[in-house]
Amino acid sequence: MSDHLQFLGYDTEGFFDELFNDGNQPRPEGQLLVETINSLGVGELRMRQEAIERTLMRMGITFAVYGDEQGTEKIFPFDIIPRIVGAAEWSRVEAGLKQRIRALNCFIDDVYHDQNIVNDGIVPRELLEDARTYRTECHGLSPPRGIWCHITGTDLVRHADGQIYVLEDNLRCPSGVSYVLQNRMVMKRSFPQVFNSARVRPVIDYPGRLHNTLRYLAPSQVDNPTTVVLTPGIYNSAYYEHSFLAQQMGVQLVEGRDLVVKDGFVFMRTTTGFERVDVIYRRIDDDFLDPRVFRDDSMLGVPGIMDVYRRGNVALANAPGTGVADDKVIYAFVPDMINYYLNEEAILPNVPTYVCQKQDDRKYVLENLDKLVVKAANEAGGYGMLVGPHSTKEEQQKFAHLINENPRNYIAQPTLSLSRVPTIVDDHFEGRHVDLRPYILYGEEIFVLPGGLTRVALRKGSLVVNSSQGGGSKDTWVLAEPGMPSGEMEP
Amino acid sequence: MLSRVAESIYWMARYVERAENLCRYVDVTLNLILDQPVGAGQQWEPLVSTTGDQEYFNEHYETTDADSVIQFLTFDRDYPNSIISSLRIARENARSVRETISSESWEALNEFYHFVLAATNNGGRVESPSEFFRTVRQYSQLFGGVVDATMAHGESWNFYNMGRMLERADKTTRILDVKYFTLLPSIADVGTPIDDLQWSAVLQSVSGLETYRKRYHGLTVPRIIEFLILDRAFPRAVSYCLTAADNSLHGITGAPTGEFCNSAEQRLGLLRSELAFMRVEEIVDNGLHQFIDSLQRKMNSASKCIHETFFALRPVESLTMSQNQSQG
Numbered sequence: 001m002s003d004h005l006q007f008l009g010y011d012t013e014g015f016f017d018e019l020f021n022d023g024n025q026p027r028p029e030g031q032l033l034v035e036t037i038n039s040l041g042v043g044e045l046r047m048r049q050e051a052i053e054r055t056l057m058r059m060g061i062t063f064a065v066y067g068d069e070q071g072t073e074k075i076f077p078f079d080i081i082p083r084i085v086g087a088a089e090w091s092r093v094e095a096g097l098k099q100r101i102r103a104l105n106c107f108i109d110d111v112y113h114d115q116n117i118v119n120d121g122i123v124p125r126e127l128l129e130d131a132r133t134y135r136t137e138c139h140g141l142s143p144p145r146g147i148w149c150h151i152t153g154t155d156l157v158r159h160a161d162g163q164i165y166v167l168e169d170n171l172r173c174p175s176g177v178s179y180v181l182q183n184r185m186v187m188k189r190s191f192p193q194v195f196n197s198a199r200v201r202p203v204i205d206y207p208g209r210l211h212n213t214l215r216y217l218a219p220s221q222v223d224n225p226t227t228v229v230l231t232p233g234i235y236n237s238a239y240y241e242h243s244f245l246a247q248q249m250g251v252q253l254v255e256g257r258d259l260v261v262k263d264g265f266v267f268m269r270t271t272t273g274f275e276r277v278d279v280i281y282r283r284i285d286d287d288f289l290d291p292r293v294f295r296d297d298s299m300l301g302v303p304g305i306m307d308v309y310r311r312g313n314v315a316l317a318n319a320p321g322t323g324v325a326d327d328k329v330i331y332a333f334v335p336d337m338i339n340y341y342l343n344e345e346a347i348l349p350n351v352p353t354y355v356c357q358k359q360d361d362r363k364y365v366l367e368n369l370d371k372l373v374v375k376a377a378n379e380a381g382g383y384g385m386l387v388g389p390h391s392t393k394e395e396q397q398k399f400a401h402l403i404n405e406n407p408r409n410y411i412a413q414p415t416l417s418l419s420r421v422p423t424i425v426d427d428h429f430e431g432r433h434v435d436l437r438p439y440i441l442y443g444e445e446i447f448v449l450p451g452g453l454t455r456v457a458l459r460k461g462s463l464v465v466n467s468s469q470g471g472g473s474k475d476t477w478v479l480a481e482p483g484m485p486s487g488e489m490e491p
Numbered sequence: 492m493l494s495r496v497a498e499s500i501y502w503m504a505r506y507v508e509r510a511e512n513l514c515r516y517v518d519v520t521l522n523l524i525l526d527q528p529v530g531a532g533q534q535w536e537p538l539v540s541t542t543g544d545q546e547y548f549n550e551h552y553e554t555t556d557a558d559s560v561i562q563f564l565t566f567d568r569d570y571p572n573s574i575i576s577s578l579r580i581a582r583e584n585a586r587s588v589r590e591t592i593s594s595e596s597w598e599a600l601n602e603f604y605h606f607v608l609a610a611t612n613n614g615g616r617v618e619s620p621s622e623f624f625r626t627v628r629q630y631s632q633l634f635g636g637v638v639d640a641t642m643a644h645g646e647s648w649n650f651y652n653m654g655r656m657l658e659r660a661d662k663t664t665r666i667l668d669v670k671y672f673t674l675l676p677s678i679a680d681v682g683t684p685i686d687d688l689q690w691s692a693v694l695q696s697v698s699g700l701e702t703y704r705k706r707y708h709g710l711t712v713p714r715i716i717e718f719l720i721l722d723r724a725f726p727r728a729v730s731y732c733l734t735a736a737d738n739s740l741h742g743i744t745g746a747p748t749g750e751f752c753n754s755a756e757q758r759l760g761l762l763r764s765e766l767a768f769m770r771v772e773e774i775v776d777n778g779l780h781q782f783i784d785s786l787q788r789k790m791n792s793a794s795k796c797i798h799e800t801f802f803a804l805r806p807v808e809s810l811t812m813s814q815n816q817s818q819g
Binding site: 057058059060070071072233234239240243244246247252253254255257258268269270271 | 492493494495496497568579583586587589590591594597598601602605608612646743801804
């Protein structure tokens with residue numbers, strides 16, 4: 001290929017671009033990267049991009065192509081141009097996320113105990129009780145150290161106004177952090193010199209911090225707690241991540257069938273007998289966790305584990321029941337929660353949200369379906385969603401019907417003009433829309449990983465970044481403040 | 492370690508070893524045919540019969556020639572014991588224990604699988620079959636070397652080594668059995684150049700011709716049997732393999748060699764000492780085929796005991812705390 005991937009002539013086309021300003025000049029924090037890429041020889045950037053793709057294939061970071069009997073496997077699309085976040089902006093994001101997680105944890109603890117926020121009329125009772133992820137089984141539960149949401153992935157987007165908004169909270173089993181680490185690893189091999197001079201903050205210590213977060217939850221009488229990662233198994237789409245995290249933390253990866261409950265404790269089946277387990281990072285949903293408490297047809301869980309949890313003899317991360325805060329209708333009330341529990345104003349705003357349960361909101365939504373994004377309260381992965389400006393009349397009618405049928409299940413938001421990052425398209429760069437999922441650990445203190453998963457909608461004009469719908473990922477570079485140590489250590 | 496993890500490592504090892512041995516059978520037959528243009532067709536039949544899956548072969552293939560046997564043993568996705576199927580199973584097992592084996596081991600196996608998969612998806616058309624099988628063998632040896640060099644030789648590795656060695660012992664007995672069976676009926680051939688060629692091929696298929704020559708020089712059937720079954724130093728000889736498997740088994744349990752604390756150790760120990768004190772004349776006098784038959788039965792029984800001792804689900808009622816409580 002004789003292409004010459006350079007930024008000369010790159011046009012932001014009026015969108016907010018993370019790397020270039022409105023005058024098509026590199027932003028200060030991206031200057032070094034742009035210069036480095038412009039100085040590469042003909043075809044060199046593509047060569048590096050292809051080398052990365054080969055590395056990912058060799059490492060087997062792949063998914064099976066559904067319905068393909070030849071055993072074809074593909075890597076998740078990865079684009080070599082990173083998203084860069086400046087130090088000042090990041091410190092605001094970090095403060096906003098810590099504040100949000102603290103408030104959400106208060107909320108979850110409250111709704112499973114006294115329900116003050118409902119009694120005080122901040123969150124309508126029927127909205128809470130109708131949330132499909134609200135677990136009456138969790139009433140009165142007091143998780144170790146009072147922490148419910150130990151691992152959170154929060155989706156952020158930047159709109160045309162330059163403001164960063166919170167799009168969604170993921171407090172059940174957020175995935176993707178393994179891609180943050182792998183993307184960084186392959187990028188370091190491609191641009192070793194840029195990493196040092198650009199002062200990119202490291203992400204490599206995530207597994208160690210996760211392990212500390214988990215060990216912090218162990219029952220107090222246990223000196224040297226045994227921690228495990230619980231996976232649904234190799235056919236789960238996030239299996240690679242489960243195995244990667246277990247490997248990086250140096251703990252066992254277990255399946256439900258490896259665990260057994262006896263005499264009020266959880267044990268795993270080993271070659272030398274049964275060994276007690278103290279902390280479980282579970283990557284299976286509440287629904288499947290314990291067939292005696294939740295879905296009784298679950299083959300993935302461990303019968304009786306909830307009973308052991310209630311007795312405080314095993315810790316689960318995240319705690320069962322956190323999904324209530326994932327509900328997209330409950331989401332609309334998070335700024336109120338921050339106000340209610342912390343007596344603070346939200347640092348990171350929500351996207352304005354219309355709750356279809358409210359009559360006025362519903363009327364507005366139904367009249368403006370062609371302009372809004374409509375989301376079902378409990379869907380993920382970009383499903384159950386209407387993107388108004390990109391939809392047909394039939395799709396809008398279908399959603400009008402769905403909303404009237406079950407208003408509780410729907411919210412609507414203005415269609416945001418997500419910011420873009422230059423992305424390789426054939427032989428040149430084009431802007432593609434991105435979001436950002438930082439990861440937050442809540443243990444002895446709250447830690448926000450400086451980085452996160454930048455997901456990119458690879459189809460031209462598309463706003464849907466989910467990997468199931470044509471999305472890919474990019475590395476995310478959070479820059480160090482002057483004087484702050486930076487630079488990645490080798491793992 | 493988890494029983495499920497131990498079992499997956501054990502089977503990962505067995506299936507990679509199985510794929511390598513299949514590759515060795517095919518490769519050596521390809522070589523043999525180059526040396527004897529006449530009657531080459533018959534050379535392929537024993538490869539099918541040694542699998543024990545003649546019926547499947549007859550149903551799916553019309554002729555017993557090089558193309559169809561290579562397709563059957565190497566690229567047939569529906570035949571569960573072909574090279575591609577063995578590697579697929581090995582890789583699935585590896586995938587389920589990826590956090591336990593070293594990253595390098597996983598990557599080596601992953602690349603191995605993709606190499607054979609690419610040829611399979613190409614309909615099994617390879618430019619040079621002998622070059623292809625040489626590469627397959629190299630991938631397998633690379634995998635074994637990477638495992639040996641990057642994993643701690645503790646419990647995980649011992650399960651790996653036990654699986655690898657038991658599979659290898661089994662395959663060496665099979666190739667010997669089949670060749671003996673097909674060669675000896677024609678008593679007239681004994682001592683002729685063709686016979687030498689055939690027996691050299693047997694030794695070559697286990698990479699043993701050079702070592703054999705250094706030790707014994709001339710080819711005689713009893714010495715070849717002695718070498719392939721009773722040799723204590725050659726890494727593909729049955730006795731060597733069973734000793735190595737037994738050492739790994741004791742490495743897992745911590746019981747001293749020469750003693751036993753479970754049925755697997757008892758069976759394997761018996762078998763190992765039987766071979767250690769056996770003379771090749773006794774094997775030949777009583778019939779090689781009968782001997783191999785009984786050897787295979789005993790190895791199968793040891794494998795069953797390994798399964799029951801380490802992998803089988805024990806009832807919760809028998810729950811006792813593990814002796815070595817340790818941070819995982």
